[in-house]
Amino acid sequence: MMMQHKFDLAGGQRGEIVGAPIGTGGRDCFRERMRRITDSMLDEGALVTLNCRINGGKAPWFALRVWTGREKAVEKALEEMGIRSLVPMRKGPDYRRRGRIIKGQLVPVIHGYVLVQLLSRPEYLAGLQGVEHAIDVLGGCERPRRLSDVEVNRFNMLACGGEYDFERPAEIVVGAGDRVLITAGPFGGMTAHVVTPNRNRRGDVVVSVSIMGGEVPVTVPLALLERL
Structure with missing residues (x-):
């Protein structure tokens, strides 16, 4: 597909300029540019958050909504970027098959959410949405819902202790x-x-x-x- 634009020439004649083809290349370039912006913002956010921890400060935690079943993949991707993240786990339901009980697998306590520790700058939080399988930040990037280090640690300890196991x-x-x-x-x-x-x-x-x-x-x- 070619885009054509007409314009007035200096001599008063009508002319025609032919633009560049529109195809998947444009969309691919846009995706690549957005990926670089996302990576840059998250790299900066991870570095600033790390410096905050080293200097005795504690950045807040946020809940990142992700595709159900992709929680651990998102957690791994964020950790590889240097961003501290957490998916509290619990034992899922037991299954009975042919008279045998098959113990439940470990599953997220709350499906579809990954906890992320990051300074609360809107551009950093918006960058999280560019991570594969991520959807949005709980509460929005401008006024996100925050969790303290104490709250996150307590939640994770209860999960590790079996408090939220399906069969409990x-x-x-x-x-x-x-x-x-x-x-x-x-x-x-x-x-x-x-x-x-x-x-x-x-x-x-x-x-x-x-x-x-x-x-x-x-x-x-x-x-x-x-x-x-």
């Missing part, structure tokens, strides 16, 4: 519409409404959290909730 009995049951408090993690301290009931005292539940004027559905362990 919980103390509550919930019905659709119940109002609950999320006790830890990227949504810690926020209230939510139960979407799917869970009366088994174990496993997961889907809740709806209000963020930036919209409702965000999140699947969380029942053990992560308290009734209000």
Whole structure:
């Protein structure tokens, strides 16, 4: 495909200029340019954050929403860039097959989120969205939801201790519409409404959290909730 533009020549005649072909090359160049911008911003952000830690400061943590099932891939990619990241894990559900119990695999405590430690400059946070499989930062790049080092460490310790394992009995049951408090993690301290009931005292539940004027559905362990 060729783009053509007409213009007035100095002698008053009409002429024609033929532009460059438009094809995949233009899009590829744009993607490459954006990748370089993303890498540059994240390299700078990682260096500044590291210097902050060395000098005794603690950069905040943020929740990066990613494609479900790609949490560990994003964590690995960020670590290779020098950016501290974390996906708290838990033991998933056990399966019964032909009379045998197959122990559950390790899965993220909250699917679709990677915790990232980075200084809260909008350009650094926007750079995170350029990482493969990343979607956006929880709360947006301008006013993101922050987590402290203490909160992240507590959440990860509880996960490592088996607190959120799928088969671990919980103390509550919930019905659709119940109002609950999320006790830890990227949504810690926020209230939510139960979407799917869970009366088994174990496993997961889907809740709806209000963020930036919209409702965000999140699947969380029942053990992560308290009734209000």
